[in-house]
Amino acid sequence: MVFKVPVGLFGGAKQMMRLPASSRTIVGQGLSAAGSQLRMASTKTMTVRDALNSAMAEEMDRDDDVFIIGEEVAQYNGAYKVTKGLLDRFGERRVVDTPITEMGFTGLSVGAALKGLKPIVEFMSFNFSMQAIDQVVNSAAKTYYMSGGTQKCQIVFRGPNGAAVGVGAQHSQDFSAWYGSIPGMKVLVPYSAEDARGLLKAAIRDPNPVVFLENELLYGESFEVSEECLSTDFTLPYTAKVEREGTDISIITYTRNVQFSLQAAETLEKQHGISAEVINLRSIRPMDVDTIVKSVKKTNHLITVESTFPNFGVGSEIVAQIMESEAFDYLDAPVQRVTGADVPTPYAKELEDFAFPDPDVIASAVKKVLSVE
Template structure:
């Protein structure tokens, strides 16, 4: 397993305390639907999805720290207070345990909260409400009590925010029955998955990547519709025949870069699969890909132990896909250390395109 990659790419420095208000990246966006735009940032996609769902359903509301007057720590909720008012966009004190408990109670009474965590590291303060109340009440009530809500915000490492603000909680929440866990990559993912999450009758954990917020993606005309939603299924971002690279969020970008290098330098046709959903995990899509390519690596920016890649390996081993493997599955992960603060060390702690290329070469026995 590769744990110590070479160097991260496309990083944007942020020189503020992670708990302090964070200025938005350059550019402007609107809470309105982008009827004629063919490109959109992830931030714009999230903003427009929330606005449309607030418009569509009066039971939906947004709650969290700085979501209203400050327009959101990452400006995802920009303009929503002006448009929908204080009843629908609710600022709170710095108390994740408090406002998450309030939101869970509101969901149990039939409202549909969107809870923003300034960082999913701070969701640890509220994990009892998320894991014990939101996730389990429907089951424990014999199906009589729904808890329809979304927990969203940036997840995983950013830049220079050190060990207590850099963890990827995909495996944590993905292990909990009663929760659905989504991990968007592109603007179209962000729009379609968030709208679907808000409408889903179950509690949904929606894990965004801070470093993708200002990335621009092409979007289809279909994705601009207020009725656009996406299923909680994996997406083949790049077709290939020699090896399957399974990943999610920002590592999709690095995997696509690696696939181009592999094709150009080694004649390797790599298939890149964007999971989009951790729970439910689209095992059928993974089996289908492995049956075609006969090789598999997983890529994630989590700690190596008990991660998403580990679950994928187990699912493949326990399925008919195992008989189609021509080499062992390899996991590409983050380093098995608390995330360093120093940039030189941080750059070594997470996967990048060269690391993925090195793993593929190992699996395919390419010198």
């Protein structure tokens, strides 16, 4: 099965990404359904890029053991400008440019974490973390357990994950399911500016290794944020968030597909009177199964939405969790998974447009589960 997705404007691997205004989510806008959830009133907005930047800066102010390392994070201000200004503020000791050698600087960082420092390792793309898979999975993730809890490895691996626009198959994979299968590490997937800020601050303070998977196409997106979010003490738990209340079907998703799912939910309500509940996972490992189960017991229907390959994905895990829980007895129809196409991501725009879910595909899946024509 193939899918379509709207694309943004791409300016090269080292340029900031920007979506067309027509595809941007307006957060804080009242959703037009009974049972919709309104966000906290606020006049302040923040981009995801600035949320990540401020979270790192505040945690570096708070703890001198925190440092940032990666390709172009210092003098170039980051390939996507997420680390902009941090070199000037904290100096070369704590904002460290590296050669193009993920295996080398990741191994160095894991060693620093084992000695008590708290690195933030930026991968220019999480596809490149495959060059350092041994350091991430075998050294960082397993040491705390294998040492009987005596040797911490407090480290955050962060950077853009999944497909962007026109970056080719080897730069477009979503590694949420890959890393989510590894015990010993946490895997976080922020959507909004509040997610990015609160989850990253929590990740930096976490004594466990954390894989922090960002979406490149969300960096320039602006979201309204609460006063609480702007506090230097603001952190978020690794739990799911109900972005939109609903009664007819649950849509479980994460990162940019939250935006598409919210758009699909509004269309479904206007055109068919369907009340869809949209849940933003925020964390792949640990997965907040309780929130998913609670939603399914209310709506009796479920679809999952992700931009990964269909086989062995996050949606598959959610389906298994539902099968093994009391929520299974509440289902009135089979669960539908919405995923990317089962092909390496095409480079050609005409093909890439069909490779991932969009609001229309999500809406079609909802109508199929609910037997709506």
